[in-house]
Amino acid sequence: MARRLPKSERSPSPPPPPPGDQRDAAIQELSKGSELATQLMAQLELIPERELNGRRDDALANVRSLSMSLSSSLYALRSERREHYYCGSSSSGGAGPAAVTSVSGGGRGGGSGARNKTKRRRGKHGEELTETVFVTTTPENDGFHWRKYGEKKILNSEFPRLYYRCGYSDERKCQAKKYVQQENNKHPPEFRVTLTKEHTCNTLFQDQPSSSSTNSQVLDFTKASISSPLMDSHVGAPTLKEEEEEEVPSIDESSRIMSTIMRNYGAYGDYDESSPQPWNGAGWQ
DNA sequence: GCGATTTGACCGCA
DNA sequence: TGCGGTCAAATCGC
Numbered sequence: 197m198a199r200r201l202p203k204s205e206r207s208p209s210p211p212p213p214p215p216g217d218q219r220d221a222a223i224q225e226l227s228k229g230s231e232l233a234t235q236l237m238a239q240l241e242l243i244p245e246r247e248l249n250g251r252r253d254d255a256l257a258n259v260r261s262l263s264m265s266l267s268s269s270l271y272a273l274r275s276e277r278r279e280h281y282y283c284g285s286s287s288s289g290g291a292g293p294a295a296v297t298s299v300s301g302g303g304r305g306g307g308s309g310a311r312n313k314t315k316r317r318r319g320k321h322g323e324e325l326t327e328t329v330f331v332t333t334t335p336e337n338d339g340f341h342w343r344k345y346g347e348k349k350i351l352n353s354e355f356p357r358l359y360y361r362c363g364y365s366d367e368r369k370c371q372a373k374k375y376v377q378q379e380n381n382k383h384p385p386e387f388r389v390t391l392t393k394e395h396t397c398n399t400l401f402q403d404q405p406s407s408s409s410t411n412s413q414v415l416d417f418t419k420a421s422i423s424s425p426l427m428d429s430h431v432g433a434p435t436l437k438e439e440e441e442e443e444v445p446s447i448d449e450s451s452r453i454m455s456t457i458m459r460n461y462g463a464y465g466d467y468d469e470s471s472p473q474p475w476n477g478a479g480w481q
Numbered sequence: 482g483c484g485a486t487t488t489g490a491c492c493g494c495a
Numbered sequence: 496t497g498c499g500g501t502c503a504a505a506t507c508g509c
Binding site: 345346348350351357359361373375 | 497498499500501502
């Protein structure tokens, strides 16, 4: 495997921040899209169920997802106007406000109503370990490249906990980890995501491994392993920091994000609400 | 063949 | 001692 040089050894070339007017243009377009989605939803609701052969609900659900996605994208872009993605500090000092698309009202094991928490605890060897916990409907969309390394049935939990580490943990010695646990069977389901350690890979939306298998469960947003309306890129983006080197996804990247989302809209349609199944990181089982 | 996922076993902490 | 987190061999898919 070709090893990638750590950032410190590479020429300093973070993706240039997009010009402000391009970002504004993107925001405007997303706003329009969001409004249109809302209108479409209203129009769909006016159509008699029988005229759509019983598919109105599906269509409504899709439009709802679309609307959510656009809103989330808008949120993300707007947030980036003053905050930016950061792949290097997940939390120390307090996690940035993860954009939580959906907040669980409860959830087992403490953290009821937890929107986004940062807590400190000691790691195996006594080192300080900061965790950021939040609930989201789109655990995969944080813009980082994750590799699943384990899955564990958790006591008193209906769903197993999935363990991910940064996809660049080896080649870039990135220690970032992420635990994802489905909390309920809502539509879309909510996931409690715990981020530990810091990303030191600086690989947000870039350097996609060319050989990742198609069926990969790596939580790679560029592949959008599940559908997801959203881009709470910051959600997951472990952190958004206001002061640090600029690492803002370019407009091109944002477009890629959007197209990826769009391509995967169907996924929620695959989710059978009547017989909920746990999400395995790649899709509904 | 390679890289990613699965899953049972192991380890350490509370 | 039980549980959560990680490891690593087996398996899978391209």
